[in-house]
Amino acid sequence: MTSHLTAWQLPTRARERHRAKERATHHTRSVRxxxxxxxSQSRAGIHGYALKRQCERILGHFWHLNFGExxxxxxxxxxxxLIEQLLAAPESSRKLYRIxxxxxxxxxxxxxxxxxxxxxxxxxxxxxxxxxAGTDRVPELLGLIDHQRRAYLRQLHLLGAQRRKLRxxxxxxxxxxxxxxxxxxxxxxxxxxxxxxxxxLQERVAATP
Numbered sequence: 001m002t003s004h005l006t007a008w009q010l011p012t013r014a015r016e017r018h019r020a021k022e023r024a025t026h027h028t029r030s031v032r033x034x035x036x037x038x039x040s041q042s043r044a045g046i047h048g049y050a051l052k053r054q055c056e057r058i059l060g061h062f063w064h065l066n067f068g069e070x071x072x073x074x075x076x077x078x079x080x081x082l083i084e085q086l087l088a089a090p091e092s093s094r095k096l097y098r099i100x101x102x103x104x105x106x107x108x109x110x111x112x113x114x115x116x117x118x119x120x121x122x123x124x125x126x127x128x129x130x131x132x133a134g135t136d137r138v139p140e141l142l143g144l145i146d147h148q149r150r151a152y153l154r155q156l157h158l159l160g161a162q163r164r165k166l167r168x169x170x171x172x173x174x175x176x177x178x179x180x181x182x183x184x185x186x187x188x189x190x191x192x193x194x195x196x197x198x199x200x201l202q203e204r205v206a207a208t209p
Contacts, residue, residue, distance in 0.1 A: 032073055034055075145201075
């Protein structure tokens with residue numbers, strides 16, 4: 001009789017590979033449904049170039065997909081019956097992609113499912129450095145924290161630029177702005193944590209005889 005091990009019964013290395021595979025699968029699934037969602041907005045069908053532009057406009061703030069990635073996703077969606085391919089005109093060789101009824105049901109189900117991704121705040125590279133650096137390394141750690149802070153500030157600047165760009169485009173960007181709000185709040189929380197780490201490291205050094 002064949003027994004099936006759960007993730008927690010696997011050896012440590014196999015368990016880590018299992019988790020990495022799950023994370024990659026989750027990311028792939030999210031991107032797949034993001035592209036399906038873009039296709040669903042064009043009921044008459046959409047051709048590849050227009051789809052790429054729509055992906056850049058709607059998803060470009062969060063995912064950067066090249067033509068090769070988009071067409072691979074489209075092929076998988078078509079294989080699964082979630083979209084169909086049709087010709088733009090009888091004499092044309094240009095393909096249009098259109099969501100099927102099955103694809104719309106699948107997208108609706110995905111939208112209403114509870115999210116499965118879990119934040120992993122203690123898996124940052126900086127967290128590992130903090131764990132294993134002694135108090136004699138505090139000056140170097142403070143320099144690393146400043147480096148991280150500058151990276152987050154650059155990210156805030158990019159998010160602000162994306163928001164300003166949206167204001168110049170005549171589209172309904174209500175939801176995209178909500179997502180940018182969430183990204184900004186997340187970055188500001190990280191910056192607040194870096195400030196707290198800096199203060200507590202300095203206090204610890206000051207209290208060390």
